[in-house]
Amino acid sequence: MRALFVILTFTRQDLIEKYSGSILGSLWSLLMPLVNILIFTIIFSKIMGARLSVSGLELDEYNYSLYLVSALLAWNCFAACVTRTTTIYQEKAGIISKVNIGLRTLPAYILLSETIIYVISMVFFTAFALIVGHSFGWTVLALPVLFLIQQIIAYSLGLIAATFSVFIRDIRELVAIVFHVWFWMTPIVYVVNILPDGLSSLMSFNPAIGFIEAYRDIILMNKLPGLEFMLTASLVALSLFVFAQYINKHLQSDIRDFI
Template sequence: MNWNLIVNFTRQDLIDRHSASMLGAAWTFILPLINILIFTLVFSNIMGMRLGGLGQDLGRWGYSVYLVSGLLAWNCFAATLSRITQVFHDKAHLIGKVRMSLWTLPVYVVLSETVHYLIATGFFMIFLIAIDFHFTWSLLWWIPIFLCQQLLAYALGMTCAILSVFMRDIGQIVGVVVQLWFWLTPIVYVANILPGFIQQLVALNPFYHLVLAYRAALITGEAPHLLSIGVLVVFSVALLAIAIFVGRKLERDIRDFL
């Protein structure tokens, strides 16, 4: 892996996002801050959900903490997956000119989206401190949970990126699937409001277990269900290995199609 190239791609990606705007890179901080303010202040007043049964009784802030802890992770996951799906098309003008590995190229997307996630999470932590939230050491579980999440996004994105070279509709299909996937994940609602058979279907959703792990570490101060996380890691590694194996077999065709 050419780390200098990956780092340059990551830096340029962060710059290019808002390069045409007057505030430029400041939007990298402004947009996450606005989102946190909306999710915490507006939704706390509209929903007013109390989550005392899940851990700390946060009163009017309960729903905000519940929502944001899952939503920040989802936004990062969805953006990483969607952007990696299109990465070969986005960098097609460079792939034929610059010597690079197609299979490590999407790492810059993972790093770029991670930077945005860390900024948003930083604002969220400031909010939690402001409402006198009681932190526990279990919050450190967020690090391996996040790594598992991005590994899953990388594996799925790489698979879709290879397919999208030969089937251009894959990008649009992924967009639709991501929208449906969001509503099949208990991010804005509590899973126990669903009928029993629907809850069983939701339990098959891999991101459902990631959301549970995030909230367990933050709200109830518990370790995640390690078996579920372990299964996700094994699945992600296996899928990524298969995608890279198939991609290498088709690499010449991929470069020709681009």
């Protein structure tokens, strides 16, 4: 119970500190997702006038915004969880020595904080989608399951990176570069069929594509992701989680000495 209290306290503090010193304070947690969605809608739907097509969906006008934001919100959450967790031990070094909380438990507040922002963003996105005439099916009930698998993977990757970044400080910069390249290698703002054949074939090696397509299947196509993908993703999440726990547990004493 004490660990849960500490995590909730850190989560609340994290959300407040993001906008500390501003007049509106934590209200920005509500306004920023709304502003982002409006920007995506105006720039990508109106100004750019995107005219792309993907199987089962004609991407014109507001449909492109739905296509973009449905994947972008999930990606932003995933990337933020991993990159922020990577440096958590350096940033919380002073607190770790004073507060009785496990090193494997500490990253949970980042996941919770980013999840709250994602949920708020999804509320605005859902409202926007309904306004422009998009209808949601019962398949949205699978969204929390998909998101949970994603967050387990994010936590595991972040914990592994955080563990090694204590000893190798370059890990932080490496993770940032990897996610920057990874974003543009993932069809979030574009569709795969606009790429040259050679490059599009490389996409099959990108593990993020399965998640992006699963989100769009649920949100845009009103259909469930493939069972094979969900089972594979769950197995990968479980494997990464066990590995991250093992590595961190066996290096705990060294981590505390180094920080």
